[in-house]
Amino acid sequence: MFAVHLLAFHFTKLKEDQIKKVDRYLYHLRLSDDVLLDVMARFQAEMVKGLGRDTNPTATVKMLPSFVRSLPDGSEKGDFLAVDLGGSQFRAHQVKVFDDGKQSSQLESKFYPTPKEVTQGNGAELFEYVADCLSDFMETKNLKHKKLPLGFTFSFPCKQTKLEEGVLLAWTKHFRVRGVQDTDVVSSLRKALQKHKDIDVDVLALVNDTVGTMMTCGYDDQRCEVGLIIGTGTNACYMEEMRHINLVEGDEGRMCINTEWGAFGDDGALDDLRTEFDRELDLGSLNPGKQLFEKMISSLYLGELVRLILLKMTKQGLLFNGKVSTALLTKGKIEMKHVSAMEKHKEGLSNTKEILTELNLFPSEEDCVAVQHVCTIVSFRSANLCAAALAAILTRLRENKKLLRMRTTVGIDGGLYKTHPKYAKRLHKVVRRLVPTCDVRFLLSESGSGRGAAVVTAVARRLATQRRRIDATLAPFLLPLDILREVKDKMRAELEYGLKRETQADATVKMLPTYVCGTPDGTEKGKFLALDLGGTNFRVLLVKIKSGRRRSVQMYNKIFAIPLEIMQGTGEELFDHIVQCIADFLEYMGIKGARLPLGFTFSFPCRQASIDKGTLVGWTKGFKATDCEGEDVVDMLREAIRRRNEFDLDIVAVVNDTVGTMMTCGYEDPNCEIGLIAGTGSNVCYMEDMKNIEIVEGNEGKMCINTEWGAFGDNGCIDHIRTKYDREVDEGSLNPGKQSDRLALLQVRRILQQLGLDSTCDDSIIVKEVCGVVSRRAARLCGAGLAAIVEKKRENRGVERLQITVGVDGTLYKLHPHFSRVLRETVKELAPQCDVTFMLSEDGSGKGAALITAVAKRLHNVGQK
Numbered sequence: 001m002f003a004v005h006l007l008a009f010h011f012t013k014l015k016e017d018q019i020k021k022v023d024r025y026l027y028h029l030r031l032s033d034d035v036l037l038d039v040m041a042r043f044q045a046e047m048v049k050g051l052g053r054d055t056n057p058t059a060t061v062k063m064l065p066s067f068v069r070s071l072p073d074g075s076e077k078g079d080f081l082a083v084d085l086g087g088s089q090f091r092a093h094q095v096k097v098f099d100d101g102k103q104s105s106q107l108e109s110k111f112y113p114t115p116k117e118v119t120q121g122n123g124a125e126l127f128e129y130v131a132d133c134l135s136d137f138m139e140t141k142n143l144k145h146k147k148l149p150l151g152f153t154f155s156f157p158c159k160q161t162k163l164e165e166g167v168l169l170a171w172t173k174h175f176r177v178r179g180v181q182d183t184d185v186v187s188s189l190r191k192a193l194q195k196h197k198d199i200d201v202d203v204l205a206l207v208n209d210t211v212g213t214m215m216t217c218g219y220d221d222q223r224c225e226v227g228l229i230i231g232t233g234t235n236a237c238y239m240e241e242m243r244h245i246n247l248v249e250g251d252e253g254r255m256c257i258n259t260e261w262g263a264f265g266d267d268g269a270l271d272d273l274r275t276e277f278d279r280e281l282d283l284g285s286l287n288p289g290k291q292l293f294e295k296m297i298s299s300l301y302l303g304e305l306v307r308l309i310l311l312k313m314t315k316q317g318l319l320f321n322g323k324v325s326t327a328l329l330t331k332g333k334i335e336m337k338h339v340s341a342m343e344k345h346k347e348g349l350s351n352t353k354e355i356l357t358e359l360n361l362f363p364s365e366e367d368c369v370a371v372q373h374v375c376t377i378v379s380f381r382s383a384n385l386c387a388a389a390l391a392a393i394l395t396r397l398r399e400n401k402k403l404l405r406m407r408t409t410v411g412i413d414g415g416l417y418k419t420h421p422k423y424a425k426r427l428h429k430v431v432r433r434l435v436p437t438c439d440v441r442f443l444l445s446e447s448g449s450g451r452g453a454a455v456v457t458a459v460a461r462r463l464a465t466q467r468r469r470i471d472a473t474l475a476p477f478l479l480p481l482d483i484l485r486e487v488k489d490k491m492r493a494e495l496e497y498g499l500k501r502e503t504q505a506d507a508t509v510k511m512l513p514t515y516v517c518g519t520p521d522g523t524e525k526g527k528f529l530a531l532d533l534g535g536t537n538f539r540v541l542l543v544k545i546k547s548g549r550r551r552s553v554q555m556y557n558k559i560f561a562i563p564l565e566i567m568q569g570t571g572e573e574l575f576d577h578i579v580q581c582i583a584d585f586l587e588y589m590g591i592k593g594a595r596l597p598l599g600f601t602f603s604f605p606c607r608q609a610s611i612d613k614g615t616l617v618g619w620t621k622g623f624k625a626t627d628c629e630g631e632d633v634v635d636m637l638r639e640a641i642r643r644r645n646e647f648d649l650d651i652v653a654v655v656n657d658t659v660g661t662m663m664t665c666g667y668e669d670p671n672c673e674i675g676l677i678a679g680t681g682s683n684v685c686y687m688e689d690m691k692n693i694e695i696v697e698g699n700e701g702k703m704c705i706n707t708e709w710g711a712f713g714d715n716g717c718i719d720h721i722r723t724k725y726d727r728e729v730d731e732g733s734l735n736p737g738k739q740s741d742r743l744a745l746l747q748v749r750r751i752l753q754q755l756g757l758d759s760t761c762d763d764s765i766i767v768k769e770v771c772g773v774v775s776r777r778a779a780r781l782c783g784a785g786l787a788a789i790v791e792k793k794r795e796n797r798g799v800e801r802l803q804i805t806v807g808v809d810g811t812l813y814k815l816h817p818h819f820s821r822v823l824r825e826t827v828k829e830l831a832p833q834c835d836v837t838f839m840l841s842e843d844g845s846g847k848g849a850a851l852i853t854a855v856a857k858r859l860h861n862v863g864q865k
Contacts, residue, residue: 019370026377033433037434039385047259050259051247061263061264065255066257067163069253071224072455076459080457081134081151082095082450083133085114089114092137094141105219119177121177131189134199146200152189153209165187167183168185172287207452209235209452211258217443221411223407223408228417230417235262238396239254261294277309300336303339304331305378319363319371323361325360326360327361343375356371387430387434394408394431409440410443474769484829485784487781488785490718494509499693499695500694508712508714509708509711512608512705513608513705514685517703518701519662519855520851527543529598530598531582532603542585545854555850582649583646599852600655603658605620606706612653613634614632615633616628617708653856658844659852662674663851664848665839671837672804673793674789674806675807676806676808678813679810683710684707684786687705690702692796775819782823790834801835804836
């Protein structure tokens with residue numbers, strides 16, 4: 001018994017000594033975490049370089065756009081063909097994708113050899129061979145009578161300009177076919193297929209095997225957004241944000257990037273990590289100086305790397321008693337299958353002895369232990385380097401999403417990963433150590449290159465169908481220039497109808513006189529109160545205006561809520577609530593005893609008989625208070641003040657928020673004679689010559705006209721540009737048939753529902769496109785209406801060219817990223833003889849109300865004098 005223990009101890013000691021010896025000898029192949037983090041940083045830098053338009057030509061990691069823009073969503077269905085060229089065999093597949101809620105599919109395949117005369121011949125012969133194999137497969141499966149879409153898996157670096165087009169950059173994996181490099185391989189395949197008159201195949205997608213792997217796993221797990229191949233070749237792909245891909249036009253959504261990471265280091269970036277064995281292996285390869293990262297990690301080269309190490313150790317007398325066999329001198333004699341077998345946990349040493357004996361090396365126990373450890377170090381370095389590059393991709397994904405922690409899935413395929421007994425476990429462990437902020441699931445792909453190509457094709461067909469539906473749905477929102485000119489002309493006609501006594505009653509654009517007969521001239525001064533009612537919040541303001549050298553406007557305000565039951569209750573309740581808010585503000589400011597002049601911003605359509613008399617025409621914006629329409633809102637406010645009997649105010653002016661906007665900007669720019677609101681509602685006012693306002697007595701001077709243009713089209717004059725979504729929104733509104741508010745985003749929800757998308761879905765590309773089209777139409781229509789007004793102003797003045805400023809307010813104009821630009825462009829396009837400046841208003845409904853009151857007081861005092 002003692003002898004057995006002694007023998008075991010002796011073997012353990014021998015094993016430890018041999019391992020230490022090999023560790024010392026192969027020190028440079030053992031990579032610390034610090035080194036791996038450095039490799040990770042280098043690869044991240046190469047990714048950025050590859051994505052840049054200017055830096056891509058010199059990048060080794062080419063970051064090729066695949067034009068795969070979407071992962072499977074489970075709705076794909078149908079029959080598809082796929083062909084797979086890139087490995088030791090050519091494969092043809094039939095894939096049935098079922099829309100059964102289970103995301104199931106059925107794959108049938110046939111394998112064909114790829115003889116040397118095909119892989120080393122000319123391009124025409126290669127693609128004719130592919131077409132012949134596909135024809136044979138379709139005959140076997142009785143598919144020749146069907147027209148089927150096909151995905152072409154082509155596992156070589158290609159530059160794609162669209163999904164169904166790809167120019168071969170370089171052959172890899174021992175393929176050396178003449179006349180194919182720098183040509184479109186899809187065109188070559190189509191040309192070969194055309195010779196087969198008995199089959200009808202539509203090549204929809206060119207797919208890299210790595211992309212196919214990601215898509216196959218993405219079909220089973222929608223978190224999968226990375227694909228990884230570790231076999232005779234190696235590569236990775238992932239879903240990148242379009243805004244970062246300078247090589248492709250557009251910045252919406254995502255696109256799969258085929259990194260082609262095998263060339264990482266071809267510029268010398270990994271020279272400090274490459275050993276003498278790596279250099280010797282590279283010099284003996286078919287492509288010296290190329291695909292250096294691939295040569296450090298792929299199974300095609302690992303066996304050869306082990307051979308070179310064993311050869312040198314033997315020559316130095318460290319193995320096999322220094323006897324160099326023919327096997328060690330023969331390139332390719334040790335393969336990856338030998339390395340995998342020698343690394344098996346239990347039978348590894350016995351496998352090692354058997355393999356080495358077959359190679360006529362006759363190893364001792366020490367030799368077996370040493371050779372097994374050499375295999376471990378070589379394959380471990382491969383897993384480490386692969387993990388570092390993959391960690392760089394995962395970190396980029398997490399940063400793109402701006403997440404502190406990310407859950408994702410990596411789809412993997414390749415013989416090294418699947419057949420090596422320890423490779424997968426090592427890779428997983430190192431990745432999780434390098435990126436602890438990523439919870440990574442590794443999902444083994446099943447027939448990624450075949451099934452994946454079919455899934456890519458299925459997704460492409462789904463997106464193409466969806467694109468056609470989107471284009472058809474949004475087409476009515478795209479207004480050509482001739483339609484916009486027609487809208488401008490009709491708006492101009494409606495403006496004229498609203499100004500004339502005999503047509504004003506029937507006009508939809510009411511052209512309401514405001515009795516504001518001047519704009520600020522800088523002499524206004526004093527303290528003024530302003531009330532602002534126009535939405536779910538109500539404001540009370542104290543405004544102090546100073547004139548002269550210290551000209552300024554100071555404002556103090558308080559916001560009060562208006563509950564829904566008040567908005568839709570009785571008029572008396574509404575105005576009592578307003579007066580309660582005023583009382584609270586006066587108390588808060590300590591001015592309850594002062595009888596200050598007040599301007600009342602009342603942002604609803606009113607017919608005014610004077611500046612302090614406004615009859616409500618009709619509620620908008622969700623208000624439905626009873627007993628108000630047809631009543632003078634100033635009288636209703638005065639009555640509520642009397643009922644409370646706590647204070648008195650001098651109500652000077654009832655003001656529309658659009659007029660307030662114009663006056664606020666007019667205080668800064670005397671050239672401002674138009675006000676525009678583009679927000680939850682839309683309206684325009686402008687200074688009209690009195691001689692043109694037939695519904696008001698007098699011909700001298702000007703008066704501000706509140707157009708209330710929101711009702712434009714209520715008479716059906718623009719029905720031909722209204723879409724079914726406009727009609728649905730109108731019918732579901734509080735005031736059907738009135739104010740067709742095309743600025744509302746309710747249309748977006750209607751359109752998404754029509755497209756079969758839930759209104760809470762995160763399909764941001766479609767949502768953004770819908771929003772963009774709807775808001776662009778809004779800006780164009782707004783611009784057409786405004787062009788009619790500036791043209792009228794130009795004609796009023798009798799000038800060839802008009803210089804004028806438009807004061808603007810409203811959240812749509814201020815916050816939308818493109819609305820203001822599209823509006824300006826449209827006005828310039830439709831009114832080319834008008835130079836229009838747009839000036840953003842600061843608090844037109846508060847400051848503007850006070851300025852109108854101040855101007856009214858000034859003009860009143862001038863009139864008295």
